[in-house]
Amino acid sequence: MSQSEIKNSTIMEKLTWRYAVKKFDTTKKISPQDWETLEESLRLAPSSYGMQPWQFLVVQSPELRKKLTPLSWGQTQIEDCSHFLVIAIKSKLDEAHIEKHIKRMAEVRKIAVSQLDGMKKVIFGDLIQGPRSATINFWAQRQSYIAMGFLMETAALLNVDTCPLEGLDPKGYDKVLNLEGTGFETVAAVALGYRHPEDKYQFMTKVRFEKSDVIKYL
Helix, strand or coil, rough: CCCCCCCCCHHHHHHHHEEEEECCCCCCCCCCHHHHHHHHHHCCCCCCHHCCEEEEEEEECCHHHHHEEEEEEEECCHHHHHEEEEEEEEEECCHHHHCCCHHHHHHHCCCCCCHHHEEEEEEEHHCCCCCHHHHHHHHHHHHHHHHHHHHHHHHHHHCCCEECCCCCHHHHHHCCCCCCCCCEEEEEEEEEEEEECCCHHHHCCCCCCHHHHHHCCC
8 A cells, every 4th residue: 555545634534533423323334345344453453462362242133232232321322333343352361372373373474383482482471470460351451442443443444433332331241242151251342333413422523632731752
């Protein structure tokens, strides 16, 4: 992709256009082509060591969405959006997941697994045996928010609206989505689709601190 294909002005326009949609248009659905790109934005999102300690659940069932609504402060976006995505993280990072990652890396890069023994040792020593193992759940949560950001920016570039949801009952979600005992647990969700013409929030000016308040050069 050349530098001219996506202009700075286009990116700024989309970032300004994006907002947390409160009311979706139930008649509009994301096209299969756009959804495939959105899926790839999740798959290609970066994570520490490339470990990808997550799973993304696309909740299509209207019955399941209805059950999740009261577990989300009654937010109607869950039922009205085109696609509803729940972000789950590994409850505990284990050696099996590291092995899976190492084997996948060897497969993709067409090298022997043994060539990655050094990397495996470093990862294992840090995330399983090291001090970070005590807070690995929080580490996984932070990684998952990187993926959420990738998804939301990609959506904006595609003119697809989003609403991130952290106001939900994770344990309740786990029960409804049958995550209990799977090694994964809910941390957040994202509703995706297209804004309803009557959603008043789309007409409100975005409020942010001045750049000088949040960016410092040292």
